[in-house]
Amino acid sequence: MATDYERLILNENPDAVVITTTSGEIVHWSPAAVAMFGYSRELASGQRLQELIAPADLREAAGQRLAAALDTGAATYEAVHWRQGGSLFNLDVSVRRIAGEPPVVLWAFKDVTDLKLLRDVKFVEGKYLVLLESTPDATLMVNPAGRIVLANGQAERLFGYLPGELRGQSVDTLLPSRFGKAHVGHRANYFAHPRTRSMGAGLELYGLRKDGTEFPVEISLSPLATDEGTVVMSAVRDISGRKKAEQKFRGLLESAPDAMVIVDRTGVIVLVNSQAERLFGHSKEYLLGKSVDVLVPDRLRARHPALRTGFFADPRPRAMGEGQELFGLRSDGTEFPVEISLSPLETEDGVLVSSAIRDITDRRVIERALHEKNLELQSAAAAKDRFLATMSHELRTPMNAIIGYTGTLMMRLAGPLTPDQARQLGIIQSSAKHLLSLINDLLDLAKIESDKREVMMEDVDVDAVIEEVTTSLRPLADKKGIRFRLEKSADLPPLRTDRRAFSQIVINLVGNAIKFTESGEVVVKARRDVVGQNASRIVSVKDTGCGISPENLQRLFQAFTQLDSSSTRRHEGTGLGLYLSQKLAALIGGRLTCDSSVGVGSTFELSLPE
Amino acid sequence: MARVLVVEDHEVNLELMRYLLTSFGHDVVTAPDGEVAVRAFDREPFDLIVCDVHMPKMDGLQFLAAIRSRAQIAIPPVVAVTASAMVGDREQLLKAGFNGYVSKPIEPTTFVQQLEAFMNERRTAEQ
Numbered sequence: 001m002a003t004d005y006e007r008l009i010l011n012e013n014p015d016a017v018v019i020t021t022t023s024g025e026i027v028h029w030s031p032a033a034v035a036m037f038g039y040s041r042e043l044a045s046g047q048r049l050q051e052l053i054a055p056a057d058l059r060e061a062a063g064q065r066l067a068a069a070l071d072t073g074a075a076t077y078e079a080v081h082w083r084q085g086g087s088l089f090n091l092d093v094s095v096r097r098i099a100g101e102p103p104v105v106l107w108a109f110k111d112v113t114d115l116k117l118l119r120d121v122k123f124v125e126g127k128y129l130v131l132l133e134s135t136p137d138a139t140l141m142v143n144p145a146g147r148i149v150l151a152n153g154q155a156e157r158l159f160g161y162l163p164g165e166l167r168g169q170s171v172d173t174l175l176p177s178r179f180g181k182a183h184v185g186h187r188a189n190y191f192a193h194p195r196t197r198s199m200g201a202g203l204e205l206y207g208l209r210k211d212g213t214e215f216p217v218e219i220s221l222s223p224l225a226t227d228e229g230t231v232v233m234s235a236v237r238d239i240s241g242r243k244k245a246e247q248k249f250r251g252l253l254e255s256a257p258d259a260m261v262i263v264d265r266t267g268v269i270v271l272v273n274s275q276a277e278r279l280f281g282h283s284k285e286y287l288l289g290k291s292v293d294v295l296v297p298d299r300l301r302a303r304h305p306a307l308r309t310g311f312f313a314d315p316r317p318r319a320m321g322e323g324q325e326l327f328g329l330r331s332d333g334t335e336f337p338v339e340i341s342l343s344p345l346e347t348e349d350g351v352l353v354s355s356a357i358r359d360i361t362d363r364r365v366i367e368r369a370l371h372e373k374n375l376e377l378q379s380a381a382a383a384k385d386r387f388l389a390t391m392s393h394e395l396r397t398p399m400n401a402i403i404g405y406t407g408t409l410m411m412r413l414a415g416p417l418t419p420d421q422a423r424q425l426g427i428i429q430s431s432a433k434h435l436l437s438l439i440n441d442l443l444d445l446a447k448i449e450s451d452k453r454e455v456m457m458e459d460v461d462v463d464a465v466i467e468e469v470t471t472s473l474r475p476l477a478d479k480k481g482i483r484f485r486l487e488k489s490a491d492l493p494p495l496r497t498d499r500r501a502f503s504q505i506v507i508n509l510v511g512n513a514i515k516f517t518e519s520g521e522v523v524v525k526a527r528r529d530v531v532g533q534n535a536s537r538i539v540s541v542k543d544t545g546c547g548i549s550p551e552n553l554q555r556l557f558q559a560f561t562q563l564d565s566s567s568t569r570r571h572e573g574t575g576l577g578l579y580l581s582q583k584l585a586a587l588i589g590g591r592l593t594c595d596s597s598v599g600v601g602s603t604f605e606l607s608l609p610e
Numbered sequence: 611m612a613r614v615l616v617v618e619d620h621e622v623n624l625e626l627m628r629y630l631l632t633s634f635g636h637d638v639v640t641a642p643d644g645e646v647a648v649r650a651f652d653r654e655p656f657d658l659i660v661c662d663v664h665m666p667k668m669d670g671l672q673f674l675a676a677i678r679s680r681a682q683i684a685i686p687p688v689v690a691v692t693a694s695a696m697v698g699d700r701e702q703l704l705k706a707g708f709n710g711y712v713s714k715p716i717e718p719t720t721f722v723q724q725l726e727a728f729m730n731e732r733r734t735a736e737q
Contacts, residue, residue, distance in 0.1 A: 389694075392693070392694075393664065393693045393694055394693075396693035396713075396714045396715055397620055397623065397693050397714065399714070399715040400623050400626070400693065400714040400715035400716060401622045401623060401626060402715070403715040403716075403717075403718070404623070404626040404630075404715060404716055404718050404721075405626060405718075406718075407717070407718025407719055408626070408629060408630065408633070408718050411633075411718060411719060413629070413630075413633045432715075436715060
């Protein structure tokens, strides 16, 4: 039977006293054990001790120690254990096998965390303090129990603590409470597989200052094996500045009109703006970390890596797949035409490619509409050409019969004519010829105005053309009793021009001059003007007709204008002559001008460049 | 006096040309299209052929090609009389092998002389 003292020692011992079976099942769990490990007697009872208090990675070592102790009957060692909730602490462990029926194992645990910390501090400070004070980064050394063994001045300043204030504190005090629980797990994990790496890769990490404010951090961890066990060295970097720049960049990205997708060298999406989310119908969360191929139609995926490789081989801003039709793929599987411009983005993680993507569906629709409109216009123009040719042909065919038979009658091939018959046939004939010239002028104009009047340049003997024209028009002048003179130029070389247009203009000018002159003379003259480097050929037609008033000169070259409406009856004409002549002159690079005074006469000049 | 073959699908205009030519003493055979004209050409010799361009069945150009393919028969001057009077039509027809070009409407007082000139040109060239 146990005495009261013995019971006191078992229950009231400040060290945790635990009795287990030889296979480790708890049979006694002292009040001090409850206080130390946090598990109630009921909860602990029957559990395997090592599973309850040894971190997973230390369980094997603990088991070996137990086996050794049972062999020799007793052992004393140091260990790291954890309590309910996961925080680690240092313990001195005494273990003893007690013979009996059945035999049991007696455990005594003494919390030496603070002692251990002091030893760690002493050891680590002596060895590393000078070194760590000289590094630019805030650096903390943390032991497996999560206690800060060493904090350099940079770390104290970063977190807002006084010198020495951090020593011995749990590292959890430097973390926002929302990370505390997870951090213990991460730390245990880390000590289980210690290697140099950055902390919480891909996660956003925050530090907590003494004054309670948070700031974004980047942490790199490296294990340091010491005689006193492993400590972990964490270099902590405040990345507020970088975050701010990133925020700014994101802001910029969001303000861009285009969808932006930023992709790394392997084609993984690292950043998208909300325009891209809307355009493709995918959420940011879905897209980040995915291959950019999810935005590319299946049939185009094969050539995508080549395009990307091509870009990284020569990273400079440019349009993607120039000359190729590019398409995007929406989340609902539909495709749409896009235009993409690429630019390289230098970052700390290497070169990324930033792509601005524009949906050009609307533009494609407009382009197509324009193209169709163009075809329509082309066919309309072709139809107009056909119409003109047909009209010309169809109008001439009946004119042939009218003019022809009027002619045969007037030639008296069908028999003699009375004076009345002859006069009336004469009227038919001149009306028909007038109608014909009207048709000719209109067709010419239509052709010029639809740019269908072709110009055929050839060497033209200007004097010969003028002579031909005057010869054919001389009878008109003779009939009116006016003098008609031709002043030829002296041996001028041929002029390169369109013969038909040139003679058409001359016929018109000479015809007009005779038509509007009642007495006096009409003089046709050709000469050559040289001004500087430029030579031109001038054909002038001077008459002594009624003349044109200055205000009428302005309307002279308009269509269907015969100036004196009272004279319209007297002077037969289409009203298209000067209008057409001016168009023809422009067509062959020339100019038509008029100089006139009322009652004296007019001079028309056609000027053609040589 | 010459023997003239006049080919024209428009009846009134055919009659006009026949009338003018016979009035000036020429002997005229008429054909309403190229096919009939080819048969006439194969049947008897002519001093001149006057031919419209736009005709049904066989147009002026086809007719010209058809009689040209008959190497054993000497071909008289062939003059196109056409209402195709747009720019370039004349050049195109002369290039196609017509010996002359007269645009419609014809000038009745000079029409026959114009045609006779083409015959005389040929005679002069042959002498």
